[in-house]
Amino acid sequence: MKKIFVINGGQIFEHSGGKFNKTIFEASLKFFSAEQDFEVRSTDINESYDPAQEVENYVWADVVIYHTPIWWFHVPYGLKKYIDVVFTEGHQKGIYTSDGRSSENPAINYGTGGSLHGKQYMVTSSWNAPETAFTLPGEFFNERSVDEGVLFGFHRMNAFTGMKALEGIHFHDVEKNADMVRDLDRYTAHLNKIFIPEVYENEPVFDRNN
Numbered sequence: 001m002k003k004i005f006v007i008n009g010g011q012i013f014e015h016s017g018g019k020f021n022k023t024i025f026e027a028s029l030k031f032f033s034a035e036q037d038f039e040v041r042s043t044d045i046n047e048s049y050d051p052a053q054e055v056e057n058y059v060w061a062d063v064v065i066y067h068t069p070i071w072w073f074h075v076p077y078g079l080k081k082y083i084d085v086v087f088t089e090g091h092q093k094g095i096y097t098s099d100g101r102s103s104e105n106p107a108i109n110y111g112t113g114g115s116l117h118g119k120q121y122m123v124t125s126s127w128n129a130p131e132t133a134f135t136l137p138g139e140f141f142n143e144r145s146v147d148e149g150v151l152f153g154f155h156r157m158n159a160f161t162g163m164k165a166l167e168g169i170h171f172h173d174v175e176k177n178a179d180m181v182r183d184l185d186r187y188t189a190h191l192n193k194i195f196i197p198e199v200y201e202n203e204p205v206f207d208r209n210n
């Protein structure tokens with residue numbers, strides 16, 4: 001039985017209505033609840049949460065899934081606050097013990113003091129930016145991918161805890177050209193590919209190359 005902890009970071013503010021991320025979050029819950037091999041817990045950062053319980057959720061989980069929109073090239077402040085509060089609560093209580101260095105040689109081993117080794121995480125993100133802003137020469141992101149560019153710090157943060165990344169999925173141009181049916185199809189195909197590869201191999205999916 002694989003334990004999955006799903007976090008909805010889709011904060012509701014101004015022109016980010018949170019609906020897209022909430023829909024993807026609910027798709028995660030539905031997917032894992034329907035499969036016998038998974039146990040699922042979840043947190044929505046728009047609701048109140050107990051930091052100690054959230055630490056326990058990280059410690060309990062085999063896989064943590066983050067759903068987040070991108071705001072000013074970062075995760076929204078509600079999700080950032082959640083991480084600051086929960087990871088600080090988890091210092092020496094299950095998230096990390098130290099920065100990993102020793103006084104004998106402080107130049108090395110930074111970032112190796114996490115307590116979540118053996119666990120994995122996955123991130124989905126939503127953007128106003130079209131995918132081409134990352135892929136076309138001369139466009140805004142200088143041909144850097146979401147993961148290697150904007151989310152680099154987010155991935156290092158998770159590495160600091162000891163978790164390893166599973167391949168994520170990113171949704172572009174959702175403000176002006178969202179297509180929820182297509183994106184839910186893409187997301188379900190992605191979940192099958194990552195978590196139940198034997199199903200993915202046998203089922204037609206929307207677009208494997210996308």
Ligand SMILES: Cc1cc2nc3c(=O)[nH]c(=O)nc-3n(C[C@H](O)[C@H](O)[C@H](O)COP(=O)(O)OP(=O)(O)OC[C@H]3O[C@@H](n4cnc5c(N)ncnc54)[C@H](O)[C@@H]3O)c2cc1C
Nearest residue numbers: 016017018019020021069071072073126127128129178180
């Ligand atoms: C402060 C701020 C900073 C931002 N900075 C950036 C930035 O740096 N880069 C960038 O690219 N973008 C940026 N954005 C845009 C932001 O990434 C998007 O607003 C966000 O990804 C949308 O996600 P959401 O969950 O809030 O979706 P929503 O805004 O709730 O939904 C988006 C659209 O999806 C459709 N939709 C959602 N759910 C459903 C459903 N169940 N059924 C049918 N249709 C649905 C609707 O058409 C809706 O209009 C910023 C936004 C804000 C508020």
